[in-house]
Amino acid sequence: MTGSITISAEDLRARLGEPGLILVDTRDAADWQAATIPGAVRLDVYGYFVPASDAAGHADLERATWAGLSAIGATEATTVVFFEAKTGMVSPRGLWFHRFAGLDGGLILDGGFDAWVAAGGPVAPGTGAEGAIARGAGEPAPPAPRRDLLAGIDEVVNLPAGGVVLDVRRPTEHTGSFVHPCCARAGRIPGSVLLFYEDLLVDGHYRPAEEIAARARAVGLTPETPVVVYCHRGARAATALFGLRLAGFAEEGRVFVGSWHEWAERCDLPADSGSGQDTAG
Template sequence: MLINAPDLAKRMADGEKFALIDVREQAAWETATLPGALSLNVYDYFVSDSTPKGYAAMAGAFVHAWQQLKIASGTTPVFFEQTVGMRSPRGLWFLWFALGTEGVILDGGVDAWIEAGGKLAPGTGPSAIVSDAGAPECQPAMPQLAATRAETIDVDPATAMLLDARRPAEYDGSFVHECCARAGRIPGSTLLFWEDVVENGQFKSAAELARLATEAGFTPSKRVITWCHRGARAATVLVALKLAGYENVAVYVGSWHEWASHRELPLLSGE
């Protein structure tokens, strides 16, 4: 799930094949990236609707973009950004969800690569954007990694929990994004701020992540549905939970941006 920079450099030098996927802004990739890296924008995608049809469109959007990168078979995808944030985990989540194949995140990102003595070069070659434009629908390989709006509405507290990965001010409703119709949180949600699962640009240890999840009230015996503003920070926390040993996890991709637009749906605010 994770690879550190010295290990990546050594394994590449030993001839192991990796597809380096830079998920930062394209301008950053063009300026300086890991040598041979491709560019893939996974961050700006908004799901059209958190339904099976909407998720089929989302899977198709990723597959369409992935095909444009022309990645050779037998290579291991490595998603990276400047440091671990909202982008590289979302890239890995997309890969799992749409194609059901394995990949890794470069823990610490570009900064860790430089610290390990790695060189950078201007980004050239294939680039792609995850977008619905021109992409046919595609049934996801691992649909269980994306919770629909209906599942989120009908969540049974006996078997599942909702995790709000946003900042505390979003959770209590004192801050709202301009694009959102309402402020607050989905009833029944528990806060686990996404920035608390990383430290110095890397994921915290599995033991520390497990401790954080337990202290917040989560348990691996229940399904955990993560959400945020539009599904990016939620993917970071999903990866953290998997590192901590949680297996039944999913992202409600539409997240608050979608929930707030449905005025028939309830919300809570305050602590």
């Protein structure tokens, strides 16, 4: 994952109307329809759950990704900017899908639509193309998917020595005191290290790189540490992964796309709960 990750509202204003620029509103349809950046299309990137971390599940993920991005006109020749109300758990997932599809030129609008409005950017009702990353999409798949950006259960279980499984959920999810109604059990992947994704954000923006780096080092990460990031469904994990990348960490980072939702369903896999290890090493 090389190149830029975010763009400011001011810089985006200067590029508005640029040929090949696609603005992607990842908010709910009603919000997009009410007011958005002029010309923005809408893409649902949040609802997708990978069926399973196996060949069939990853094939579904590839087809779903390509179908959703194709619906909004994304190609190798376009620059796609994803945004939500404030930078949170949705627009970075859009960028992760974009890069997983093997496309370059994707960006996150740092601060989201709120930052755009605060910067004096124009707004208009949302009309036009809509799409979704959704299960069951037909052929084709991306011509060159970036499988190095995802991890399945096998990659988590067989993580090389020195690698870290990073849990970016809330502390209550990590300890198991909170359980999602859709999950078979509460807890965490044994040995996983906690770094809450919201600690990499402030006021709807990514924190400065040096602040993110300090938080990464505080839990034992180095820029060279191989990292597999997980959350509940793979959305918050993308936010954390790109935050770490902004600070020069997780160059080889992967998102465990099934995340805790899939791990919890597999009762043959171990789980820890309660307070425990919170740093790598």
